[in-house]
Amino acid sequence: MEADPTFQKINENAMRLRKQKDQTEYPLQLEKYQKWDKKLAEEAEKYDNMFKPIDGFLVENLAADLPNIQSDTSRIARNDNWLKERKKDIQLFETYRIMQDMIKMDALAGKN
Amino acid sequence: MHFEPKPIDDAFSKSTYHLYLKYIDNGKRFFTQSDINQLNAYETQLDDQALAGTFEFFNLSVDLQDKALNKTQAWYQEVLAKPINFNADASLQGDGEKLSWAKDDAELRQRWVNWMKYEVLTRITDEQQIQDKPDFKGEKKSFDQLEADARTKVLEVYDRLFKRLRKMDRNRRLEGYLNSMASVFDPHTNYFSPSEKENFDIQMSGKLEGIGARLQSDGEKTTVTEIVAGGPAWSQGDLQAKDVILKVTQGDATESDDIMGWEIDDVVGKIRGPKGTKVTLSVQKPDGQVKSITITRDVVIMEEGLAKSLILRANETEGKIGYIYLPKFYADFTADGVTSCAADVEKEVAKLKNENVAGIILDLRNNGGGSLRDVVQMSGLFIENGPIVQVKSRSRKPEIMEDYDNRVQWGGPMIVMVNGFSASASEILAAALQDYDRAVIVGSTRSYGKGTVQRFFDLDNATGDNSVKPLGQMKLTVQKFYRITGKTTQLDGVTPDIVLPDVYNLLDMGERENDYPLPSTQIDPVPFQQSAYHIADIKN
Incomplete structure (x- = not known):
């Protein structure tokens, strides 16, 4: 998990946020301000779109829910959007992996 | 009191x-x-x-x-x-x-x-x-x-x-x-004027119109406090809690309103509008970056704030995993009659069982809490029966809130996800299932840390003088809740069994950052045990 590039970026971004929260003094000299503003924007840009759809992670609706979801266009759109977000949700994917490990350990321990 | x-x-x-x-x-x-x-x-x-x-x-x-x-x-x-x-x-x-x-x-x-x-x-x-x-x-x-x-x-x-x-x-x-x-008593004890109480009720029932964002004004700046799950702002995706709104632009207009210093009601008046029309917000992100966000207005559909589930898969050889998303411990009245999040989660569990899932993940990230009754019922879906939480008023013995229902609606592997915004009822559920060794808790370094219960008192009841009514209400912290182990979630929150990287992990957040929070205290444990499922073996 620590080696995962997205998790590394999350940790980096957490450090950036921490640093910025403490920095409450702003330059008022024109060039200095604009340089500072640009630097902030560039730093923030690195973390734009850092969440990408996770390869091989399938996120699907329940068959039982489909008739309701497909009953109107705004529901379809909201659902599509939700599925897309969850497919990029690296914390959820990691949790899914932990769950699969739990299930394997249960099998070894003779449960189920 | x-x-x-x-x-x-x-x-x-x-x-x-x-x-x-x-x-x-x-x-x-x-x-x-x-x-x-x-x-x-x-x-x-x-x-x-x-x-x-x-x-x-x-x-x-x-x-x-x-x-x-x-x-x-x-x-x-x-x-x-x-x-x-x-x-x-x-x-x-x-x-x-x-x-x-x-x-x-x-x-x-x-x-x-x-x-x-x-x-x-x-x-x-x-x-x-x-x-x-x-x-x-x-x-x-x-x-x-x-x-x-x-x-x-x-x-x-x-x-x-x-x-x-x-x-x-x-x-x-x-x-x-x-x-x-x-607020000297604690951060959740406040006076509410009649109009503020109305806004509070909107918040608790989650019934909102507009772009589906909750806003707060400190008199100068208007800050987004929450994005309503399923609302237009949520669907669009760029607007987030803690964003400061700087300007509002209607549709394709070239002129925008610089809303700094505006009354919250005036800001809301600009942001609301007929379904299908657009509004552009210029917001400042917590890191200082300024961003323009265009949102198409819509009726905020409540069902999106309700429990819902998905099937997760990654590998043909592994079993399917069920995922339940719960953004709030709601308890609300709908057209069908009284409904509750505990009943809804029970239905989702039944549907997932029909899909033959091998495990269930319950996502309580960003879930700020809500109905205490529902959290007790919901925790009970995963154990036979037993105590869930202890609630203590001043100078009274703790009251033990118990699940009396013997049924185990889900007896398989379970994970509860939390983050720094998971508070109150979310922390009760995570704590109870952690104490029972029933579920693995996964998430941020720790959850919010709100271990107190509030109640509204109508100040009108305190006077017979009708000319001064309505006086508004007092929200008072009347109880503290404790885990079945006697420990509290107040201040320290729930510590997950497995911590995941999170962008907010290094920021000081939660109850302990408020002025004068109630201290973290401890009472006696109560006996508890379950045999639905134990995760103890994997923690070691």
């Missing part, structure tokens, strides 16, 4: 005094040391004045505020009347906590000069960035033009802010004073 009433003494007076100063001049931009010296004389007398029902200190503070408004308004108007020079190497401290009170008017005036420079500078820079974009179509303005435009804009914004501050009547200001007093 409060869980931990404090004596009304000098210590109480001091705490009230400091909370109130923070409330009226958090940025240290209005008062000088000589004003503070006058107020300081009352630092330990507020308890006596409260008991005697006198308002000497409050009246003086209002008087000094009015004088400060006149003085500072003249200063910023002077500064904005002529072109500003940005050559001097100066800086602005934006955090009042890091400043001392200005020693005299000269120092205070310099703070206003700097604020105005900063306000103008940010607007010039924003405009320059817009016109430097390759797809910019309008006529490019010179620096001097941009500077003059920015000054006009800032003047408008501050004049509006000052007008609003002047308009604030005595009752509104008194509310602030009374709330400073109430």
Whole structure:
């Protein structure tokens, strides 16, 4: 998990946020301000779109829910959007992996 | 009735005094040391004045505020009347906590000069960035033009802010004073005027119209406090909690409203509008970045805030995993009659069982809590029966809230996800299933840490005098809740069994960051056991 590039970026971004929260003094000299503003924007840009759809992670609706979801266009759109977000949700994917490990350990321990 | 009433003494007076100063001049931009010296004389007398029902200190503070408004308004108007020079190497401290009170008017005036420079500078820079974009179509303005435009804009914004501050009547200001007093008891004990109570009810039932964002104003800035799950802002995706809204633009209009200093109701009035129309918000992200976000208005459909589930898969050889998303512990009335999140989660569990899932993940990230009754029922879906949480009022024995239903609706592997915004009821559920060794808790370093229960008391019941009604309500912290182990989630929250990286992990957040939170305490454990499923073996 620590080696995962997205998790590394999350940790980096957490450090950036921490640093910025403490920095409450702003330059008022024109060039200095604009340089500072640009630097902030560039730093923030690195973390734009850092969440990408996770390869091989399938996120699907329940068959039982489909008739309701497909009953109107705004529901379809909201659902599509939700599925897309969850497919990029690296914390959820990691949790899914932990769950699969739990299930394997249960099998070894003779449960189920 | 409060869980931990404090004596009304000098210590109480001091705490009230400091909370109130923070409330009226958090940025240290209005008062000088000589004003503070006058107020300081009352630092330990507020308890006596409260008991005697006198308002000497409050009246003086209002008087000094009015004088400060006149003085500072003249200063910023002077500064904005002529072109500003940005050559001097100066800086602005934006955090009042890091400043001392200005020693005299000269120092205070310099703070206003700097604020105005900063306000103008940010607007010039924003405009320059817009016109430097390759797809910019309008006529490019010179620096001097941009500077003059920015000054006009800032003047408008501050004049509006000052007008609003002047308009604030005595009752509104008194509310602030009374709330400073109430907040000394704990951060969740507050006075609510009738209109504020109405807004609070909207929040609890989750019934909202507009773009589906909850907003809060500190008198100057309007901040997004929550994105309503399933609402238009949520679907669009860019607007987030903690964003500060700077400007609002209607549809394709070229003119926008700079909303700094606006009343929250006026801001909401601009953002709401007919379904299908568009509104563009210019927001400042917590890192300082300014972003434009266009949202198509819609009816905020409540069903999106309800429990729902998905099937997760990654590998043909592995079993399917069920995922349940719960954004709030809601308890609400719908067209079908009374419904509750516990009943809904039970239905989702049944549907997932039909899909033959091998495990269930319950996602309580960003779930700020809600119905206590529902959290007890919901926890009970995963064990046979037993205690879930202990609730304690002052000077009474703890009441043990139990699941009496023997059924185990899900007896397989389970994970509960939490983050720093998972609070209250979310923490009860995570704590209970952790204590029972029933579920693995996965998430941020720790959850929010709110281990208290509040109740509303209608102040109208306290008087027979109809002419003063409606008086509003008091929200009081009446109980603390404890884990079945006797430990509390107050302040420290729930520590996950497995911590995941999270962008907020390094920020100081949660109950312990509030002023005067109730302490973390411990009571006796109660016996508990379950045999539905144990995860103890994988924790080792």
